[in-house]
Amino acid sequence: MLVDVQRNMIRPPTPVPSAPAVEAAVVDLLTRARIAGVPVVHVRNNGGTGDPDETGTPGWELVHDVVGGEHVVDKTEPDAFAGTLLADLIPSGSRVVIAGMQSEYCVRETALSALRRGHEVVLAAHATYDDDTDATTIARRVERELAAAGVSVGGEIAF
Structure with missing residues (x-):
């Protein structure tokens, strides 16, 4: 599952600080999933008027093309999972591998929601923006929280 891998977070003018590294990890993960025939779901945030990911704007667009058999969940x-059909696309009890943006928001909430639904969850790659704290510190804090909740963080993803 690619969460919010959208142009507004990966491409200029305001990419996340670790955009090159997270993008390389996402490309690798997506390529290997496609080769292995693993189902891929692209999750796209529909921002409101004036948001960097306002629906229909260039920032809202997915970075990676959706190929045959893949799904987009807005x-x-x-x-x-909230207010979407995502749960219908993921078989009960299956493993969910998550990569995307933003660590402390959509990645965190989606991973915890998948755990509550009984999925094994693996966090493969994620990034966020600097805030009052630098992005790397925020990401590591989220990793510790998710690991304590039962998410497998990092490591090689085997398909």
């Missing part, structure tokens, strides 16, 4: 909440 959301308006940090939890990609």
Whole structure:
């Protein structure tokens, strides 16, 4: 599952600080998933008027093309399962591998929601923006929280 891998977060003018690294990890993950025939779901945030990911704007567009058999789930909440058909696309009890943006918002909420639904969850790659704290510190804090909740963080993803 690619969460909010959208132009406004990966491409200029305001990419996340670690955009090159997270993008390389996403490309690798997506390529290997496609080769292995693993189902891929692209989750796209539908921002409001004036937001960097305002629906229909260049920032809203997905970075990666959707190929045959892949799904796009549009959301308006940090939890990609909230108010969407995402749960219908993921078989009960299956493993969910997550990569995307933003660590402390949509990645965190979607991972925790998948855990509550009984999925094994693996966090493969994620990034966020600097805030009062630098982005790397925020990302590591989220990793510790998710690991404590039962998410497998990092490591090689085997398909």
